[in-house]
Structure formats: C-alpha cells, structure tokens
Amino acid sequence: MILCCGESLIDMVPENGMYRPLPGGSVYNTAIALGRLGAQTSYLWPLSQDAFGDMLRGPLEEAGVDLSLSPSSHRPTTLALVFLNNGNATYSFYDDGTAGRMFESAALPALPEELGALFIGGISLIQDPCGGAVEEIAHRASESGKVVSVDLNIRPGLVNDERAIRERYSRLLHIADIVKISDEDAAWLFPDAAPGDTAARLLDLGPKLILRTHGSDGSTAIHASGSFNHPARKVEVADTIGAGDTFNAGILTSLAETGSLSKDGLDAITEEYIRAALELAARAAAITVSRPGANPPWRRELD
Template identity: 45%
Template sequence: MIICCGEALMDMIPVAQPDGRNAFVPHTGGAIFNTAVALGRLGVPVGMISGISRDAFGGQLAETLAANKVSTDLLVRSDLLTTLAIVHLVEGHATYAFYDEGSAGRMITVADMPVLPADTSALYFGGISLVSLPAADAYADLCATAAGKYPVMIDPNIRPSFITDAPAYRARLDRMLGQADIIKVSDEDLAWITGGAGSLEDQAALLQAKGARFVIVTRGSEGAMALCDGEVAHVAAERATVVDTVGAGDTFNAGVLGHLHREGRLSKAALRDMSAQDLAGALALGARVAAVTVSRAGANPPWAHEI
C-alpha cells in the first residue's frame, strides 16, 4: 500500500452566476488528497495520513477517499475546522489562497502519527502540509523515520504566497529532499529551490546531489524529464484541451507511482537498479493521466478504464 501523507482540504472553485458574479463551490481537494484519489482510481492500493476534521467538510473528505478506494484507517480526526483553499482561475491556470490557521490538518503533531501498516510499500509527501507547524514537523519526522525502510517520493508543490518563514521551510524541505528516493518538481518549483541558475538539467542535478535516485521535472505543455546519474529521459505532454490545471501535477504523480507499483519496481532496491530511461514509462503514464485531468474541471483524475 502506498501511503500519501499530507493535506486534505476543500477547494473553493469559482463558478460564474447568471448575474456575472462568481460563487465559490466547495470541492474536495489538496495536493496529497488528489494524488491519493488518483491512485485509488487507478486501482493501486493506497491509504492516507492526514488531519481531518469532524465537521461537515471533513466528513465529505473522508467519504470521498473511501468512495475512491483510498483507505481511511490512518486518518487523524479532530474537532478543529477544515482547511479552505480559495481558487482563482485565470485562463485555466489556478492560484490559491489558503485559510489554514488552527485547522485539523495543520495541527496534527508527531504524537498523532499512526503506526504504518505492515503492507506499506512506499510513502508520498508534499504540498502545503510541509510548510506550517506543527504539521510540517510531524510529516518531516515521519519521513525521517520511514525513509530507511520504504521508498519516499516528495513533490513540494511550492506555494510561495503561503510560506511565512522561508528559511525554516527551506531547511526542513532540504532535509526531506535528502531522504527522498524520487523528487518531483515543476520547473517553477525547481527555480525556487535552486535559484534558477543554469539549465534545467543543471538545476535538477543540484537536487539529485542531495541523495535522490531520480529527479523528475514537469514543464506543463512541454512535457517532463527525469534525471538519474547524469542521464536524462524526456517524455512529451499528451495533447489535451485544457479546461483548468487544478490537480494536474498531483495526478501526474499518481501515474508515476502507479506505474512503478504495477511493474513491481516500487522498492528501494528496484529503484537503485533503474536508469532514467527505465523511468520513461512511469513519466508517460503520468502525462497520460494528467492530460485527462486538465481536460475537465477541477481535480477529477481518470479511472483505470478511462486510460
């Protein structure tokens, strides 16, 4: 079972009204939540660790996970409120404003972390759950504890406007990236982390030097690349009519993890024996499922029968 560790929240999506104004409609979301749902829809055994409220939105989040074949056994329930993400769309491109102070997701602690089940095969981290305390330290501690035994994939999915203490966030993220087997970043994330000097390959090499076996860089319509030991593999983006980009990267990550699971390569030993070219099939599935997601509104990843 792949364990997705991080935020589950409500995306408030703008919907045009007859009078020309926008109303915001709640949809289940969050980067880590979206990846968990996408994995479940692909038929991959998956569970989620997250702080979930007992309020109506928290109930909706838990129900959505279960309906999409994601185990809810590891959720940490509390009476705190659910995080809200106000989504702004400009020509289909999404930006976010988060309402997260004192939320069920943010206030999860090291002591709250459940014991990993015996059938755990890999852990996935990222998103805004790595930014704010105490949740960020709780996930960092889990990553440090588990990384020696299980493959770890991290997608920081950086939201600069949400980061209030950049030095502390950078230090925490740097430690976690050093424990990861697979690092996935967008080209924008990569520039934020490295400073943006040099080519994408040069920047990716800086990340791989921290210890990861693979660094994957996505470039929107330009496709994706994977770097391993100086070798680079490229995969083109799938053609799609873009409605919006909500959940595209999260779905891509599910495609990568799902392919590795399906091929029996989601172990630390198997990953060590793989080259960048060996990862091309995982990138291709990531591109394929992401293309479906961007072709319809919101984070709505495909089921296995759709691909």
C-alpha cells in the first residue's frame, strides 16, 4: 500500500472571467492519480467539515483511496488562487489556520502494517506546524524500512525561513529513496551547481532513484546504474495543473507492479523497469495536461 501524506486544497481556477473551485493539492492529486491507476492507496491529511472538505472527499472515495487515517477537522479548507499564463499555472495560497496547515505531529496515527511506501511533498513541507508532522512521519517510515518518495515541488514564494526549510529538505533527502525534482527545484536547492550536476549531488545524499522533469522536454531517471531519458508525449495542452502529480503516480504505480517499490527492489532495479515507469508516467501525465484542472486518467484510459 502507498500512503500519501500532504496537502489537499481547493484550486480556484479562472474560467470565463470568474473562478471555478476544483479539488487539488500536490499530494492530494497524486493520491487521486494513484487510485485511478489501480494502485492500493491511502491518504493522510485533515479534511475540513466544510463544503470544500466534502468536495475533496468525493474524488478520493471515487478513486478507491482509503481515508480511514484522515481526521475530520472543524477548521476551514486551504484555498489556492490559480493564475494561468499560456497554460502554465502559478498559485497564491490562503491557508492561515486551515485544517491542513494546523496538522501537528501529535495527531499522527501509527503507520499501517501493510504500508509499502510513503509519498510526501508539496507545500505541506514548507509550512508549519504541518511540515514538522510530514517530516516526522517520513522519519518513522524510513526507520521502519519503508520506501520514502519525495516530490520537492518547491514554492519559493511561500518560504519565510529559508535556512530552516533548507535544513528540512536536507534531512529528508538523506532518508528519501525516490526524489522527484524539477529544473526549477534544482535551481533553488543547488543555486551554485550546474543543472546537470544536481542529480549526482542528490545521489550522494542517499536516494536510490532521482527523477528530473523538464516540462515539454520530457523526463530523466537517474540511478546508480545509469541515466535514462524519456520524451514527453505531444498533446494539445489545456493547462499544466496536476501534470507532475500524475507523473509521480505513474512512476510509483509502475514500480509497485514490477515489484521494485522496496529498498531492495530499487537497489536492483533494471533499465527495463525504469523505462516502463517513465513510459506509464508520461502517458498518464499527457492525458492530465490535455484537459483543464488536475484531472488524472483512469487506468482504462491508458489501455
């Protein structure tokens, strides 16, 4: 089972001069995509009792995601105003005192016995107290011998204490097994390094598999056994909301299906399995960007 721990929110997406509320959040989107792709998935994050909280629960339940670990909260749901420029999305977040933002380590449940991998990332790593809770569960998973997958998905505009956040990322990168990093993430995390050098620096920290995404130029997987490039699928882009989140789900689903989603499995992973994971991720992400909002595909849409 893959446990996703991280933010859910409502994306206020521009539409005909107005804003349309849509369920979203980086880790939330990945959980939805995993469920739709057929992976056994659980989600951990406080969900509000307000109407937006109900809006968030619906797609998770429809995708077969287990919500038994997600507490119900009287606090409001986080909102994100989306701004689109030629299909590329930027965000302004409103989350002071919200259900997710106020998630604390003391509220963490015990790790499920059937846990195989933990997925974390997004703005939930930047804000506190929720960032401390996510880091804590990552350490617990790592100490239990489970795979920890991190999508950095850094939002520099939300970083108030850069030193503290850099220290958190450093601690997480030392326990992570899979790390997804965009070109923008790499530039922020390693401002003194050439883009091509960042993967090697990350591998030196301990991760077994590094995933670099390059937008329309595709993606690259870097492993101790080599570097493997994969092109993006050519589609008419509606917007990029949820593209990276779907990519994460494609990678994790494929690794689980080939028996590679374990520490030993990642050590011994073959080029065939790495390329299969990149292909599923690319196919799924292409469908997501071809339609508005974070709307990842069901597995049947890939057959």
